[in-house]
Amino acid sequence: MGVRSTPILCFIKIGKMKIAIIGAGNMGGAIARGLAKGTIIQAKDICVSNPSQGKLDALKAEFPAMQVTHSNVEAVKDADIVLLAVKPWFIEPVIKELPLDAEKQMLISVAAGISFEQYESWVGEKMPVFRIIPNTAISQLESMTLIASHHASKEQEQLMLDIFNEMGLAMLIPEKQMAATTALTSCGIAYVLKYIQAAMQAGIELGVYPKDAQRMVAQSVKGAASLILNNDTHPSVEIDKVTTPGGITIRGINELEHEGFSSAVIKAMKVSCVK
Numbered sequence: 001m002g003v004r005s006t007p008i009l010c011f012i013k014i015g016k017m018k019i020a021i022i023g024a025g026n027m028g029g030a031i032a033r034g035l036a037k038g039t040i041i042q043a044k045d046i047c048v049s050n051p052s053q054g055k056l057d058a059l060k061a062e063f064p065a066m067q068v069t070h071s072n073v074e075a076v077k078d079a080d081i082v083l084l085a086v087k088p089w090f091i092e093p094v095i096k097e098l099p100l101d102a103e104k105q106m107l108i109s110v111a112a113g114i115s116f117e118q119y120e121s122w123v124g125e126k127m128p129v130f131r132i133i134p135n136t137a138i139s140q141l142e143s144m145t146l147i148a149s150h151h152a153s154k155e156q157e158q159l160m161l162d163i164f165n166e167m168g169l170a171m172l173i174p175e176k177q178m179a180a181t182t183a184l185t186s187c188g189i190a191y192v193l194k195y196i197q198a199a200m201q202a203g204i205e206l207g208v209y210p211k212d213a214q215r216m217v218a219q220s221v222k223g224a225a226s227l228i229l230n231n232d233t234h235p236s237v238e239i240d241k242v243t244t245p246g247g248i249t250i251r252g253i254n255e256l257e258h259e260g261f262s263s264a265v266i267k268a269m270k271v272s273c274v275k
Contacts, residue, residue: 024050028085
């Protein structure tokens, strides 16, 4: 993480910041919704730019105070924070059209696979840049968001943590860990959902109604996560508590392992780690 000693944006106060979000797709829209539900940035201070009207209309209907536009330039004009939520191949042309001010703005990007070195070649070495990897649960204020920083002060890093901790849990990491941690979190949420889907299918086969099965499994996963996060415990400790010798749970656990469950999860994570 590149940290610079000169603090900028020190004039920004909580509740006074303005953010421009470029792109209202799945991730951009989720972040806009998450921010609007939080307390640090007000909905009226969020401006979302997108080429198509439909996604903007949906955001405006949900949060009438939110600003929307088709112009990226117009969106960033008064912004303290500029967040890029476009596909990686659109990042360069989008950045090059923006009138960014390194002394007054911070740049955030959700695009995977673009290094700080590349961003610096586009915006210069003075602008604070953050790479973030949230997941789509950010719209529900339940994201695991990874943050790496470049040319940012400690105060700016803390601001990013404060903003994204309102939308779940945020963690500051070095850029070199972005690929591995993306596999665990951004890709990982899909793997957890795949488990939920498989468990639902089992429940349906066993005679449980689909909607009931979905709620049961989803709540069980939520409960398991809460045990880990709230008690700072280890999965094996919690598993031991419910695996009575000779009981039905240990039989199921052993069957999962016989079928290669742990190996499949590890392989999925590793194949998703694209550097």
